[in-house]
Structure formats: structure tokens, C-alpha cells
Amino acid sequence: MTNFRDIENLSAYLDGQLSESESKRLKIRLESDAELASVLSDLSSARSILKALPKRKSPKNFTLTRKMVGLKPPLPRTYPLFRLATIFATLFLVFSFSVNALSPYVSFSAPQFAFGYGGGGGGDGAAAPAAEEQPMTMMESAPAEEPSADQATEESLESQKMTEPPVEEQRQAEVTNEAVFSSNLIYAFLLISIIGAISMYVIRQNAKRKWQ
Template sequence: MTSFRDVELLSAYLDGQLSPSDSIRLESRLSSDPSLRAIMDDLRESRGLLRQLPQRRAPRNFTLTPKMAGIKPPEPRAYPAFRFATVLATLLFVATFAINSLAPAATPALSSAAQPAFGMGGGGAPETAPQEAPATQAPAPFAATLSTPTPEVITSLAPIPTQPADLVAPTESPYAKSAAPETNSGGPAQVPNEAPIPFVWQIGLAIVAVSSGASAWLIRRASERKFRKKWK
């Protein structure tokens, strides 16, 4: 009676996978057991048939294309430098426009802020402040007698809100009058109406941005063409 264990041994024996001792034992059984020998012959024949099966040639090449493998064309060495130059030049170019457009708007603000400081610091503010200090503590009835100040005085004294105008007027008006012509004659902030970044610089940056961008595009395109030609 042949068991599956015997078939397993016969199969391994056919492939030379049995240990020497197991092989000797099986060979002695094979010489005395015709049914075991018949099974082994069948297994050998089956194996022989499978081994005789013709090997087919592949119907086509299975080589991979870069597209199949998800490989992109290599980046040219100079490409990152050109790309960086393009981005930087473009950003600077935009920044120059922003600076130049903001500059004129900032100029009046600067000059109006400078006026009181100029009027106070340049003339009587330090001198008049001690004299006027007691006046600020004047009793309420005196305050009621205050006369309307002139527009010039208001302009020059606007930053000092606690000072009564008529008390200041006699001492302050000369300074205000003398300061007014100076500020109106053209302070340093109002005179220059030209852009902080010269136009030539903007042109230069634009040229750099365009030329480096074009160079980056060209070398990238050349690299892609070369890559495609190789894998065609």
C-alpha cells in the first residue's frame, strides 16, 4: 500500500532532494515493491513531459520607458541657478515698483510731521515753556477772557494743547512767523519728487529677469529634447 508520504519521498528522490540514508532505504523498497516503482515511473514521466514543454519567446520587449517608470528628464545643472536668478530679479523688480509708488505718498506725511518739530525745536519752545508754565495753571476766570488766536499761532502751537493761545501769542508769534517762511520755502522732504529707485535699475532688473528666465527655459527644453531622443 502506497501512502502520500511515499509519494512525497519519491518526488523528492526524483529531484535528488533526499538525504543519502533516506535514498538507500527508498531504493531498497523500490527494488522489492513494483507498485512503488510504477508510481515513481509515472511521476518521472509527468515531470519529463513538463520539462519538454517548449519555452516561448516573449511576444514583445518588456523594457520600461521613463514614462512607465515615472522618471522625469534630468534637470540641467545650470537650471536651478537661472531659475533662482529669475525669481530674485522678478521679486526685486516688483519691489522697486512698490517702493517707488509708496515713496511720494510717504513724503507729505514726513514733511507735516517735521513741521511742528521744526517750529518748536528750532526756536522758542525751550525758552517759552518755562515762562508759559505758570500760565497753564491760571484760574478758570482768566481762561474765559481768552481771545481768538490767529491761524498762524494755531499752526505753530498745535502740539502743545494745554497752553492758552492769547498768553502764548505775544511771545510765540515772532517764532511762528519766522518759522513759517522756512517751512514753506521748501523743507527737505517736499523738494525731491523723483523716485528713490532709479528707473535704470528697474530696466536692468527686468532685463535680468527676462534673460535668465529665457535661458532657464531654453536649457530645460534642450535637456528634455535630448532625453526624449535617447528613449525614442
């Protein structure tokens, strides 16, 4: 009875994969063992039939196109620079624009103005403490002498003028506060973004054309 180990060895023997000594031993056994010789013949015939199988010519060329393998045209070394500049310019543009748009609603320096100047630039909230200060000033000036009612009114008006900043100044401060980034800077960012985007497009198109 031929065991599987022998069959394995016979198959390897056919392919010349046995060592010289193993081949010799197998040859001696084959001469005396008819069953082993029959198995070898079976394996050999199966092997030769497979080898005789006609080789087909491939029905088409399998050559690849750049599209098939997802290759992109090689871009010049300056391309990443343009890309970086465009990205940063766009980010700054969005940031500066947003900050400027939000500045009327958010007070950046209100506390300083409120305590120092009477809340000129602080908007409505900052103006309140200034108004509260007014009676204090009046209280301070009261004990010095006892002026008449008219004098008192005049003085109070004057002191009011002193504590409250002029309307024009107030408005100016508001305007300064609104534009955190100057419009020139925003235009510059916008220009860089547009030029960068156009340059990237042109570079890509040129690379594509050259590649094709």
C-alpha cells in the same frame, strides 16, 4: 499506507534531489513496497507528461523601447549648470520685481526719516510728526523777544521752510525708495532666465536627436 513524507521523498528522488544515502534507502524500500512503487510511478507519469508539453514560441518579440521603460536621453554635464542658473535668475527676477512693485506701499526707512529730517521720505505718515514739531519751534523762539505780528508771521514761515524739506527733494527721496532693485539688475535677471531657458531647450532637443 504511504505517508506524505514518503511522497515528498519520492518526488525529490525523481528530480535527483535526495542525498546518496537517502536514495539508497528509498531504492531498497521501493523493491519491497508495491504501494510506494505505485506512487512513484504516478508521480513519474505526471512529471513526464508535463515535460512533454510542447514549448510554444513567443508570438511576438518582447524587446523594449526607450519609451516603454521611460528612459530619457542622457544630457550633457553642463545641463544642470544651466538649469541652476535659470532657476536662480528666475527666482531673483520674481523677487526683485515683487519688491519693487510693493515698495510704494511699504516704507522700508520711514522711522529714520521721520526723526531725522522731518519725514521727507516717509510718506504721509512720516510727514505728520514734522508738522507737530512746528509749534514747538515757534514756542522756543517766542520768549527771546516780543516781535510784532508781521515779524512773527515771517519768522514762522521761515522756520516752516527750515523744518519742511523742499518738494523736489521729497519727491526724489520717494523715487529712491520705490526702486529697491535697479531696473538694470531686473533686466539682467530677465535676460539670464530667457537665455537659460532657451539653452536648456536646445540642449534637450540636441540630446534627443543624437539619442534617436
